[in-house]
Amino acid sequence: MATYLERIKLTWDLSAEDIKNRAESLKTTVKDVYDKVGALKADELSYENIIQALSNNDSYYSVQRNMLDFPQHVSSKKEIREASTEADKKLSEFDVEMSMRQDVFDNLVAFQEKTDVSKLKPEAKRYLEKLIKLGRRNGLHLNKEVQEKIKTMKKRASDIAIDFNKNINDENTVLEFTEKELDGVPADAIKRFEKTSDGKCKVTLQYPDYFPVMKKCRVPETRQKMEYAFNSRCKEANTKIMEELVEIRDKKSKLLDFPTHAAFVLDMRMAKNPETVSTFLKDLSQKLRPLQGKELKRFLEYKEEECKKLGISFDGKINYWDMRYYMTIAEEREYSIDHNKLKEYFPLDHVTVGLLDIYQELLGLKFKEVPNPPVWHEDVQMFTVVDAESGKFMGHFFLDLFPREGKFSHAACFGLQPGCLEPDGSRQSAAAAMVANFTKPTADQPSLLTHDDVETFFHEFGHVMHQICAQAEISLFSGTRVERDFVEAPSQMLENWVWEKESLSRMSKHYKDGSPIPDELMEKLVKARNANAGVFNQRQILLGTFDQTIHTRPTADTQAIYAEISKDVLQIPATPNTNMCASFGHLADGYDAQYYGYLWSEVYCMDMFHSRFKKEGIMSPKVGMDYRKFILQPGGSLDAIDMLKNFLGREPSQEAFLVSKGLQA
Known part of the structure; x- marks a missing residue:
């Protein structure tokens, strides 16, 4: 076993100070490699000193960087998480610097021009082509003034995207409910909730707390409070960040001669362009519409019936805080599945x-x-x-x-x-x-x-x-x-x-x-398996369409756009004054213009x-x-x-x- 353990180059016992120092040291080591590659004269270029050197450097950097930025997601110590987040920001800025190295890009192009690339191994040829394409996507074929603008934008976008996800990870809202207000929530969940001094249940917005309440609680006011809090997470800070990201991404794409950020992103994907994605999402949405209509009609029937039984006034519509609850009821009634009973079989x-x-x-x-x-x-x-x-x-x-x-x-x-x-x-x-x-x-x-x-x-x-x-x-x-x-x-x-x-x-x-x-x-x-397939898949289409919509325009009022698309696609209106986008981590974490995926x-x-x-x-x-x-x-x-x-x-x-x-x- 010892030999296997030696094969792993990661260590998790770093202090906050270690993380900070290692991040600086890593930058120095890696920059040295780029400096050497960038300083080569055209007649000195070889497979070993450019392709091999950059590839070896990538591998080394990847391991060291993961060791420094992974703790922000998993460490139980706040000071470690904060040091890791800070290191991630510094290294992300460094990534931008290195991705904009004109000297390295010029030498890659020169190597490609002087070499019979058909004689390279397929992976090495692919690597060379990809590095040159990435260089062009960073504007390295453009003038210095444009490059500086792109570099500044990339650094800003990277910084605020890290803040966006840190805000979500640090979110720690707790709501308090009496057991009566949690009527219908499974007994094991009630038992698990921490209790206040006067016996109320402390319910967080983390999945193991949130979903049992949204799926099973019979009290609409409780579900409404939970849903409002859940879709208001980080609303103030993260709405501003996401809308700034949309602007930065659009401006950067236009500098690179792409009409929109979605067009820029999809150029490197299987779908190739926004039109293909739009057609895919619209066609699927239309095909699902009859199925979705039947499901929403049934949800309303269940809701009317339950309101009568519980003596609650019936508002004649399915709200966001009703959706998962009536999806669960539909599944239980139409397929007689008791998910509480079922989970007893899945320790x-x-x-x-x-x-x-x-x-x-x-x-x-x-x-x-x-x-x-x-x-x-x-x-x-x-x-x-x-x-x-x-x-x-x-x-x-x-x-x-x-x-x-x-x-x-x-x-x-x-x-x-x-x-x-x-x-x-x-x-x-x-x-x-x-x-x-x-x-x-x-x-x-x-x-x-x-x-x-x-x-x-x-x-x-x-x-x-x-x-x-x-x-x-x-x-x-x-x-x-x-x-x-x-x-x-x-x-x-x-x-x-x-x-x-x-x-x-x-x-x-x-x-x-x-x-x-x-x-x-x-x-x-x-x-x-296909229970509620219409509503479930329309929600996925809603998220994919929202992502494409905000990334095919220069600015976006995310709250208004989400509400409009939700009403149109999901046919359930977003709860006023919430903004689901503020906790939609994928859009700050590498899935921008790609959630359709x-x-x-x-x-x-x-x-x-x-x-x-x-x-x-x-x-x-x-x-x-x-x-x-x-x-x-x-x-x-x-x-x-x-x-x-x-x-x-x-x-x-x-x-x-x-x-x-x-x-x-």
Whole structure:
């Protein structure tokens, strides 16, 4: 084990001062490499002193930088989180400086012109082309005055985007309710809430608190208060930041001769342009409209019936604070699924064992937990990964699954150490962390997952496997560094396993007696996959459309735009004086003009699942290894469309995606 641990170059016992000092030292080391590359004369340029030098530098920088900026998301110490955020800002500014190095760009262009690039290895050729394209996208082919403007804009955008996400992580609103005001909320959630001195429940806006209230609380006023607070998170500070980001992004794109920020972003994506995305979202929205209409009509019927029963006045509409509540009622009534009962069959420890077994079998891997691991918090588990057949070491992953104050508030995979070649030709193994916020165990009950949680676990762990299984040589193409509108597809594809009886039965048993999920309940769950598909998918279309809308104009009143699109697409009006955009972290965190990618990549994920796994066996090791070889292994070293064609044996099709939404192809 010791030799495996030596393969990881990350350490988590840094003080705030260490983080600050290391950030400065890292900048000096990396700048030195850029200086040497930039100082080369045209006749001195070689593969080794430009391509190899920059590639080795990328790999070194990536590991060191992740070690300094990851703690802002997971450290339990505020001073560490703040030092990490500050280091991230400084290093992001440094990234801008280095990305704008005219001397390095000129030498890359000169090397390309003097070299027969067809003789370069395919990945090296791709790397050279990508660096030159990125240089042009930074304006390095333009005059100095324009470049300075771009540099200033990039630095400002980077700084305020970090602030945006820090504000969300630091958000700690607590609402207080009596148990009567929480009528209908599951008993285990009530028991888990901290209590005030006069016995009220303290309810945070973190997912394990928020969703049980929004899905189950019978008291509309309670749901309304929760929803208002939730969609007002960071409203004052983050609305200003997002609207400034929109302006900066638009101005920068125009300087680079793109009509809009969306056009600039999509030039590097599978979709290629905003028109393609707009058509995709509008067409899907229209196809879903009849389904959505039926669902909203049923929600209203349930609401009218419940208002009569509880003696509450009926306002004749579905509000934001009603949506998840009546989606839950519809699911329970139409499919007779009691999600509270269902989660008794998903104790986290058992789900984890089952999930890891499925991934190992499917992808031909072996995982082993590291005892007493060197990690950032006592809740974190660490594992090694080897190839099952050859015993070859593949990398490490970490599981950090429970909420705590100041921690990243969603679920995500963080690539920490890119898998790529070392300067001496040996392989640097990959390391990745899955960070989530599942319910913590209590004295008398283990952590129990909802089926949604199990799906989230499967999805994010799919990203972890993408990081570990990718075998690119150059760190720029390691792991999930594929086109952003394809990056979700490999993980979305693996979500299908939580809807299949064969795999579900391996991940579930009752936490008290170990009994399996009854067949009847299992069948109802699988049938319920498309429950509320119209409303659910229109909400995804709303978010994608909102993102495209604000990024195809020079300025944006985000609150007004969101309210307008919500009314049009979701057909539920946004609650007055809220602004969901202020806590829409994706738009400050690299998904700007790209949120459509979740639905876009689902087209490919459904095609892959139905065309290969569903036909040849969902636990087929042959298909699993093909998946690992053709989809996960290349990382970003091939275009996504080529990876898909290699796995499918044909061009991709939309048919399976439309059928999966309950629509005709």
